[in-house]
Amino acid sequence: MTGRRLRVASQLTLALSLLLGGCAALPPGVFSTAPLQFQQGRLVDEPAGLPASANVAGVPFFSDDSHYCGPASLASVLVFSGVRTTPKQLIPQVFTPGLEGSLQFDLLGASRRAGRIPVVLPPKLGAVFEQVAAGFPVVVLQKVGLGARDWHYAVLVAYDLPGDRVTLRSSTARDLQLSIEQFDRSWAAGGRWAFIAVEPGQFPPGIDELTYLRAVAPLEGVAPEAARTAYEAALKRWPKAWIAMMGLGNLAYARKDYPRAAIHFAEAARANPSDGDPMNNLAQALLAAGDWKAAQGAIEVALRLGQPHPEAYRSTAAEIAKARAAALDPTQAP
Template sequence: MRTAAALALAAALGGCALPISSGPPQVRDGQLLQRPAGLPDQARVSGVPFYPDDTNACGPASLAEVLRFAGVDTDADRLKPQLLTPALDGTLQYDMLGATRRAGRVAYVIRPELGELFENVAQGRPVVVLQRLGIPGNIWHFAVVVGYDLRHDSVTLRSSTARALVLSVGQFDATWAGGGRWAFVALRPGEFPAQVQPLRYLQAVAPMEGVAPEAARRAYRDALARWPDSWVAMMGLGNLAYARKDYAQAAARFAQAASAHPNDGDPLNNLAQALLAAGDLQGARSAVERAVAVGKPNPRVYAKTREQILSAASSAH
């Protein structure tokens, strides 16, 4: 493990800001200060692979462990070209999430709370965490939490060359806090994390549209089954249909989203675009005029779409 094995980012990704502050302590005398109702005293995820590493490749090693657990045929060596940034001698959080999406898995950044982290472990899911180690905390490090035991004040991690590194809950929380309490889980489409927040989940799926469209489609469909009124999932399915030039299906999904969320012009604008691509100029014009009437959140986009439709109509005569 080397200094700068990972670099903390203060950036937005998929609508979710990566945390840059640790907040107050979340544990006292080995006990969670805010313990979720029903959280078991202990849990351990079995079957998580282990890729030992004592260099700057803690990112590829950690990601390989959770992706293999999630059914992806990969390993640390195959992930290194995607993840290692030579100038930084390590791996960026952004790249960890991107590689997860390219592998067809949903990279869901959990809230910076020990209770939520442990709940995911209790559901049988390993969690990638970013830690800050050493004195005075100059080593960024990715590891994988695979277990905890509140009765015996312990957290177990796959870390560096240790298959089962055991820290006290307080020790772990201190190192995790140093890394901004940043953590994520790699989910198969159709899986949902503990304490899942619908919008946060769909924001995690959205970047997959361009790199793993079939996985994104399955994730959106399962999300819509779970949250039938989710216009964001409807929009995502419409985007994917439009990308594969299934304009009729795209229009149907955008119309569904417009009905579910009538005070937003974006679904209507997308509906107009899909109808334009399908050759339905009258329907496209009707949809875009409704988007212009709603007027938010992107009025300039709606005006541009209307110009495109009027130009197409003029050329047709």
């Protein structure tokens, strides 16, 4: 059994539902009986300081009248964020022909491969409008028909509370306007799912440390430089963000810079001394660097702490024991 290096933030990633966008070009109707979040001209649970109206200027529009609303919507927000791409380039990444649509999971994955951080928003109108007010266009999933596949992705670019309307880049309409109730009912049918794609180092309003780092962690395997930039920015914003320290350690370990990885894991251990995961990873980095004695000391601390992944700590301890036996008796080397 080999020791297991732990990716703390990655383990906190929420499971995604498997709804997809079929991109029917129908006007949204009443498809949900969920309580409305805009009543009598006011938002329910309105964020403090939210402007009465806001518009994100300069959001690109990619017209689509087929099943490619997923690639079109994603291209819109990625190009806005500075990524050079087109819906056609994104189709192989996000479109599933057999389903005639795009899975939410694939949109998030393609965002990461483009070096952007996809942040899934709380299912609240106020949270979505807050991002628009901050200058972030929002990809939303709507139910736009009665059929099982009448799902549609669009990009919310503006809202007007006094005027009771929202504006979307949608299908063949560059500036589709709906009442807030119309939009909310079509959006609620899919669980009010929405996300933004942000550049590493950008911090959307209302997004806390854990949510941000949970969104960054999956970038480690597909866009490591973007992940590094995001983690470093997170530590400037939250100096005690031990998960960001762990992330930097993972990145250094992946490029076989074991001394640097050990430094980051040791920093994480100091920032969160009651958790065994940083010490486990520190032990693995020290072992990879060839210092089994120091590794043994680190894993003993992890074993003593015992949580949250004791089996992983025992696995690492077994690897260190093998290295120790080989060092003390070369004939025992595998």
